[in-house]
Amino acid sequence: MKRRLSIALAVLLLIAVVVVVVIDRDDSTPAASGETQQVRGVIGSEKVAFFRDRRVVDAFARHGVRVEVDSAGSRQIATTVDLAKYDFVFPSSSPAAQKIQRDRKITTAYTPFQSPMAVATFEPIVNLLSANGVVRQGGLDVGKYLDLARTGVRWDQLPGNTVFPARKNVLVTTTDPRDSNSAAMYLAITSFVANGNNVVSTEDAENRLLPELTKLFLDQGYTEGSTDGPFGDYLATGMGRTPMVLIYESQYLDRLIRGDGSIRPDMRMLYLSPTVYSKHTLVPLTPKGDQIGQLLTTDPELAKLAATFGFRTNDPRTFNEVVAEHKLPVPADLVDVVDPPTFETLERLLDAIGKQYR
Structure with missing residues (x-):
């Protein structure tokens, strides 16, 4: 009887040890240990x-x-x-x-x-382009802008320009079309407008539009591989170097939300009309x-x-x-928005433009 009692006690003690071990192991699970x-x-x-x-x-x-x-x-x-x-x-x-x-x-x-594509610029530029019919209702009219770019109009040739008489073409500063998504989105917008407000979907249209679209990039000279580059120049150097910079809306809003003073009182954001969502x-x-x-x-x-x-x-x-x-100065919804071409169409256009850099 005593032997049976001893065995029973030993079994109980063994069970207790197992329970303790299990509890200890539960404490070391990923959720508990972080x-x-x-x-x-x-x-x-x-x-x-x-x-x-x-x-x-x-x-x-x-x-x-x-x-x-x-x-x-x-x-x-x-x-x-x-x-x-x-x-x-x-x-x-x-x-x-x-x-x-x-x-x-x-x-x-x-x-x-x-994030929709937008343009970071300055109040004097907005007023000047508004007076020349290029900015309407707070948006950069891409059709009017392409008219200027197509003929190589310089800033100092714009009628009534007393605020920015620079001897360089009226162009939006973008990133390198060989590397950057924002440049591809810019190409999606400009190709749509240049194609009579239709998404480019045929190789005939691609070939017809390529000279004009290529000019938009090559006439800028050197371009950087990421939007952080030209946007950083915009924030640091002001209107003289970068009067208009292609950006993601999120970049501008991020700076406003930070409240770090990098967006100065004379800076403005314009939406492209039309624009695309990235x-x-x-x-x-x-x-x-x-x-x-x-x-x-x-x-x-x-x-x-x-x-x-x-x-x-x-x-x-x-x-x-x-x-x-x-209190961000942005609309809840954007109306004038278009879709980009297919990946294959964009790739062919980008590759063709990229070859002109070599």
Whole structure:
């Protein structure tokens, strides 16, 4: 009897030890210890600041993920970047994302935010172009602008120009069309207008428009590979060097929201009329990448943070709340918006223009 009692006590003690061990192991799970799962992506450069912001990092960590990103141009992501080591791609244009989907037979994609193309300029330039019929109702009339660019009109040749008599062509400063998504979006807008307000969809139209479209880029001289370059010049050097700079709306709003004084009282943002939306489209390559797409699309905290970087969110109410909170001078909706050509059409145009640089 005593032996049976001793065995029973030993069994009870063993069970107690197992329970303690199990509890201890539960305390060391990733959720309890703060461990996170690493997810890797390649993204457009204009989103790097968002992904590396401490608030964004912490928001992802609360969902058990740590997102590490590399940056590349949208064209590069779609054509030359080795995607084998990534869980998701996040180019800045829907045509690039659609090419990746087609090439990899992926049906899922997320567009958590987007940004229309705009022009950063200055109040004297706005007044001068308004007097010459190029700016109307707060927007840069692309048709009127192309009329000036087509004939090589200089700033000092504009009637009544006493504020900016520069001896250089009236041109919007863009990025390099061989590298940059923003330059591709500019090409999408200008090709649409030059094509009689129709999306370019045939090779005949491409060949007919190429000389005029090429001139818009080559006449600028040197161009940089990222919008951060010309926008930085705009902020630092003022009207003399860069009277009009192509930007993403989000870049300008980001600076206004920061309130760091980089947007001075004489600076203005004009929307192109028409414009296009640069749609930041995430394509998941693995289940982990799909989780990032879902979080960016559905998590209210991440959406609010994206809006504070100037991005127009999937749910417009989030963006509008940030606009109202910071009293940003932007419309809730843009009406004069067109679609870009297909990726293949844009690629042919960009490649043809790029060859003229050599």
